[in-house]
Amino acid sequence: MTTRLRYAVMFMVSLVQQENQGVARPKRASVIADKQSLSEGYLERVVMYLKNKGLVKSRKGPGGGYSLGMPPERITLDQLLYSVGDKVKMVRCQGDDGGCVSAAGEKCNSHYLWEGIERYMMHYLSNTTLLDVFNNTLKEFGGSDRHRIYADNNSTAEICPKVRHKIGNALLFGNFYNPSAVYSLGQKSRKLLEDVRRLVIEVLDAKGYDVIFTSSGTEANNLVFNRCGHRHIISAIEHPSVINSATNPHFIPVDSNGVISLTALESMLKDLGGEGALVSVMLANNEIGVIQPVREVVSIARKYGAVVHTDAVQACGKIPLSVLDLGADFVTISSHKIGGMPGAGALLYNSNRVGIVPMLHGGMQENGLRAGTENVHAIYSMAVALENLSCRLKKMADVLSARDLIESRIREASATSIIFGSGAVRLPNTTCVSMPGVSSETQLIGFDSRGIAVGIGSACSSGKRDKSHVLSAIGAEEEHIKSAIRISLGPDVDIEQASRIADCWCGIYSSFISLN
Template identity: 45%
Template sequence: MPDRVYLDWNATTPLRPEARAAMVEAWEILGNPSSVHAEGRQARKLVEDARAAVAVAIGALPQNVIFTSGGTEANALALTPGLRRASGHPVQRLVVSAIEHASVLTGGRFPAGAITSLGVTRSGLVDLDRLRSMLEDGPPALVSVMLANNETGAVQPVNEAAGIVHAAGGLLHVDAIQAFGKIPCDINVMNADLVTLSAHKIGGPKGVGALVLAEGVLGFEPLLRGGGQERGHRAGTENVAGIAGFGAAARAAMAALDKDAMRLETLRNRLERGLAQTPGAIVFSAEAPRLPNTTLFTVPGLNAETAIIGFDLTCVAVSSGSACSSGKVQPSHVLEAMGYGPELAKGAVRLSLGWSTSEADIDLAIKAWRKLAGTLLTGERRNTA
């Protein structure tokens, strides 16, 4: 039996052996990838091989993959006023769904007055009718809708959203960071104009991400200016080892995608059957299409911070949702957007699985929860009686 059970894969994943090997090889290469000598060309080859691997995984052209320091930078880079298609007008405003990651909700380089929020349904899916009405009047908009929510796992109707956005003369940005490597993510199938990715969500290293552009997107402005790296889109010497690890992780994730998805969905269902044995247990977005590895649940009266500490003391690592709040357990803005009150929003616990998660891990997590529920919920109900 495992000493500890790691069920926080949506926060970050272990480094895949393939990524580790690629990084070790890259660390042995001396050259700067912008140098024209043999050492530089060796480093450049690693970067371009990784770029090709990421491009294949997302269905894009390699020259349209821009490597960044991570998903947050990639999102900030994408949210740029003035983007357009060749025959269209530049976008002048930003529409973001209310369940986006904090790096999108901040609006990138759009002024606060040009940003509006798109609501979601009770099941956690973006309201397409509301989106259509929001785009009927006004200048062209850049619309940002994540492919899969990082807390609930709800998979968003991005292709349908793209049709609405393009009919109104706008562009669609898709944060696919949480979905990449778990479900198929093809920029052409999504009909997206910009897609953001992150390496450490798929078994690559932390500190590497990518912004992927669809063919024909114009008006792009870099965040970092200086050298001509990344075809002028992002200045600074490339993180060769990190990028090599990203490429290797992308290849490995795509090779195992279908098999892992089926296995993880089976394990997730096993987990949720165990959780459902607690009276009043709620699995959020259960009625929506979801990532095969993600469960966000609560029970009325549960305090997420106490529950997470309790899980940790029983050697099970879980979280309350996004891992980007400096270690703070805060009420879920996603659940609030879905219409749940603060009592439930502050009690949500997320369990997310990955390629090494086993039935034994799930059974230990269920056992830990039963013990915690018997203690935490009994005490809470006694206090409110």
Template identity: 40%
Template structure:
């Protein structure tokens, strides 16, 4: 993320916003927010101000927000057997086949109690298949992400919620990749639980939240101890991280309309340039997507080689989710979309952000053309050496 490099991996993480950095710096020396003295009360005020900011960002009330260590913990907290509707306790989980790894793994549900919803070739959930699963096995907790972290495809959450609630179930929505990029309202979505994370919108890493709909209660806390977060998540709150989250989400929501419009134009420009390389495929291009996200492939181009090639050219991109311990492996999202193996193995994710410029777009497009001409159907090591020295 230096001046000499182009950072186009904003879906993996974002640079810290100035507002978040300042809020964190001011909070580092505060007391324990559970203490009753002045220092503790000041820390509590910072936490509650941030809680109100996160709640406002999704149309919720502050008491509905539970701070966690990030999106993965928020998902684990939500995906727990025993969540109750007005009529029964839910012991089955249904997840879409394109979810983040922390959801695909099933949270705290046993593997034999988890079913997967198919998606179509554009990466949208198959509502007919979801309805069939609900009719076959009865009410369940269903988890469908708002926007996919690889393709950027925005899911029809309101329609999903209608099916789930009609069947007597509950809906969890992973909105980690969507918050700060598109408007979110928990009521309009019809979600019962929503997961979010700070570092995807200019906040610090290591802090997130689970947001509950009105009247929703957890099955049980993931962590037990001192009773923090109204007994829903034990452990002394990460005051500085939470302060940074609150400041970042406030800034992101304020800038959202203008940023989204600008990024959508840049994305369209880059996609037009990428398509000039014969055979390039933009995944999920015909459905609503996040304004900043492109997943592009080219048969014969190996993703792992291309990512290194981009890096050597001073450009940071990825081959998909960054949550796989640095491993480059075929995308489970594209597999679920039934993309042929040779094409899915070439997929590169390019994600834009607040600092992205027209010059960055041109540089990325040129690197794509050069990589395509240099690396397709060649020996990878030889061609990378040639690319680096050319």
């Protein structure tokens, strides 16, 4: 941080003090500079930044000066930081985008220390208002939540720091206009949407595909099935948004690890007649993390004239994703699974092979294929998350090490525990494990009381505890299904956190053994 932020904070707090004393007239910068022993010339330059962002108002002439542009409880310190063109950054290290030790991207031993301090400082600044500073009611961050571990990233990923920072700034000063409006502000929003559309195609290697923005991955999946006839062939472990959208679906069986049978798929296509049929196989499962052979599915489907949809919501951001390499006709993703905000999803489709039938009717948004004003901020957050995708993927090797440590400790503690899908290729962050004799709910409460958030089955079924259709499909026994939890790690998990998760699992199991 530079002197600009220090000057900005001292100046703004002086304005808060002026208002708090009930003084209605503006305050001159020269008076503040003199009282705070600041350079008047430099302060005036800083104030221009603040004025341009609407944080202060000015009045000329006798009795003129500066006053707050908005209530002090609405102005956070990170807003001041961005307004004056400043930022928190590591001095030596180059952040996620580069290495500190070599051009090859190798990071120094202290890199993640500085990176963590950088994130902590931004969290502190974004949660501290001018009113907090004036009243000396500064928050003690990292209190009860400081040591909490979030291990339910497959339900919704933590919003990545870059998204938080950019969206916070965009909400204050950015682009929030109706993209369908013909005036220039609306067209500015329209340009943003089209820029994001191009970014989706570029980052996901989807040249030749069209992109429709939706409110979620669930809506995107529904939109696919809305256009595709009544011959639906889907895997037995699909997300509920696929299962419940399909018409009288034929289920492709899976083996005990959750991998689909390609032989069964081909047999179904032969028997049903593939021409015009829709095959839907998710790229990676949300509960057990198993990755499916989608390229092979596409190859088989092509032989029989069928089209292919893959739900890539869980895979995106955890494994490399090339839409062209997969070859599927439809691919769906979701913002909040990759570190963006909830409220945005995308359907990528090969318009040279397939079309879309609108499900929502109204305006002509998304080329008439998805009515309703686009959620510009959520879509923008998805763009920021996609820009950060390569950095996220680089962290997956460390995530895999953390997951393997957890699973190793669990196996040591209980020879009868079952890690579902462990015989197949899985997402590096996902462990679905049963604790013999201990219900999922009991485990969840035990983890939560120790400051760790884990999941039970599909997040979309929360509040309605049905038996997992995924675990049933792989042939898991009833008692194992009832004692299963899902641990899904985030990209910034470290070995200390992984050890705590393992300690917690082992502690709950040990308590159960002692009681019995």
